[in-house]
Amino acid sequence: MTTTRRVALIRRPTGQATPDCFEVGDVELCPLEPGEVRVAVEFISVDAGTRTMLRGEGFHMQVGIGETIRAGGVGRIIESTADDWEVGQAVIGGLGAQTVSTLPASEIRRVDDTLGPLSLHLGVLGGSTGVTAWIGVREVAKPGPGDDFVVSAAAGAVGSIAGQIAKRDGARVIGIAGGAHKTTHLVETLGFDAAIDYKNDDVNAKLRELCPDGVTVFYDNVGGPILDAVLDNLAMRARVVICGALSQYDDMDNVTGPSMYLRLAERQSCMEGFAYFHFPQSFRPATEELAEWVADGSIVLPETVLEGIDRYPEALQFMFEGGNTGKLLVSTMR
Ligand SMILES: NC(=O)c1ccc[n+]([C@@H]2O[C@H](COP(=O)([O-])OP(=O)(O)OC[C@H]3O[C@@H](n4cnc5c(N)ncnc54)[C@H](OP(=O)(O)O)[C@@H]3O)[C@@H](O)[C@H]2O)c1
Numbered sequence: 343m344t345t346t347r348r349v350a351l352i353r354r355p356t357g358q359a360t361p362d363c364f365e366v367g368d369v370e371l372c373p374l375e376p377g378e379v380r381v382a383v384e385f386i387s388v389d390a391g392t393r394t395m396l397r398g399e400g401f402h403m404q405v406g407i408g409e410t411i412r413a414g415g416v417g418r419i420i421e422s423t424a425d426d427w428e429v430g431q432a433v434i435g436g437l438g439a440q441t442v443s444t445l446p447a448s449e450i451r452r453v454d455d456t457l458g459p460l461s462l463h464l465g466v467l468g469g470s471t472g473v474t475a476w477i478g479v480r481e482v483a484k485p486g487p488g489d490d491f492v493v494s495a496a497a498g499a500v501g502s503i504a505g506q507i508a509k510r511d512g513a514r515v516i517g518i519a520g521g522a523h524k525t526t527h528l529v530e531t532l533g534f535d536a537a538i539d540y541k542n543d544d545v546n547a548k549l550r551e552l553c554p555d556g557v558t559v560f561y562d563n564v565g566g567p568i569l570d571a572v573l574d575n576l577a578m579r580a581r582v583v584i585c586g587a588l589s590q591y592d593d594m595d596n597v598t599g600p601s602m603y604l605r606l607a608e609r610q611s612c613m614e615g616f617a618y619f620h621f622p623q624s625f626r627p628a629t630e631e632l633a634e635w636v637a638d639g640s641i642v643l644p645e646t647v648l649e650g651i652d653r654y655p656e657a658l659q660f661m662f663e664g665g666n667t668g669k670l671l672v673s674t675m676r
Pocket of ligand 1: 518
């Protein structure tokens with residue numbers, strides 16, 4: 343009998359999603375139904391948005407008590423009753439936080455395993471990572487030469503790619519991240535023009551110094567005080583793009599909205615939010631262009647990998663405390 347080792351939600355977090363909210367255990371699997379596949383999961387994507395799925399109600403798909411944590415994953419088919427889906431095929435889909443996933447073949451997609459490690463399809467080429475950044479920059483923010491483009495959570499998965507695309511498109515790019523090791527990484531490895539360490543710098547003062555004529559485009563992943571500091575430093579006719587607000591996800595009943603939003607009126611500026619699934623027509627061009635940049639080595643996204651499914655319960659806390667640089671993944675290897 344095949345088993346899966348899975349991570350279930352046993353308690354809804356109040357505040358941070360700490361390891362005691364989860365239980366890892368082995369579950370026996372039933373024989374496949376017609377049209378199903380069984381996938382040996384290799385990498386599980388850890389996404390900030392997962393925190394909002396643990397609430398019991400809200401915007402994203404929710405996880406019930408006792409249910410497997412929803413997560414994107416990549417792996418290979420180990421058993422199939424579906425026509426045209428062969429054992430060994432590399433696939434991506436909502437495989438969940440577990441070692442073996444059983445699901446209808448209609449819910450997975452083939453991935454090209456010649457492009458690099460399978461984890462690439464959750465990182466640079468992933469819907470909730472590289473593709474989100476591409477859509478946020480190309481379809482919403484639309485930076486170009488002459489723009490001072492500021493991005494928050496800049497050393498994380500989405501922020502790293504968003505900043506690199508804006509730089510390719512001709513903007514001057516400034517990243518905001520926590521810690522000197524991250525600001526050094528943004529400038530020296532990712533090629534950003536400057537970086538602000540929000541844990542040690544006065545963000546407002548630094549923005550005034552680095553962007554004396556004001557920020558023309560802000561790609562925001564965190565909300566809270568950082569959003570306020572950037573709003574306070576907007577140029578005339580600036581664009582603020584809300585990709586996420588992860589500083590608010592631990593307490594969504596008490597979201598702190600921006601107190602500086604009247605700067606939008608003063609500076610004739612606009613604020614626009616988006617979710618990547620609003621732009622299905624962009625998935626293909628985004629993935630193709632990102633794959634070109636991966637192939638020619640002109641885009642960089644480091645991975646932080648927690649080894650073993652038993653480490654998934656600590657993954658969200660690790661992320662929200664800034665443990666990751668680049669894409670955070672859990673591998674199913676021990
Ligand atoms: N709109 C969409 O369709 C869409 C799709 C996917 C993701 N997103 C959003 O994209 C954002 C990034 O998600 P991700 O999965 O790529 O995560 P990530 O950026 O890889 O990781 C989160 C990072 O945020 C920083 N952080 C944590 N708490 C913070 C706080 N209170 N203030 C400032 N920074 C904080 C941490 O780095 P530091 O060390 O710098 O603190 C951490 O490494 C999230 O807001 C997510 O919801 C949106």
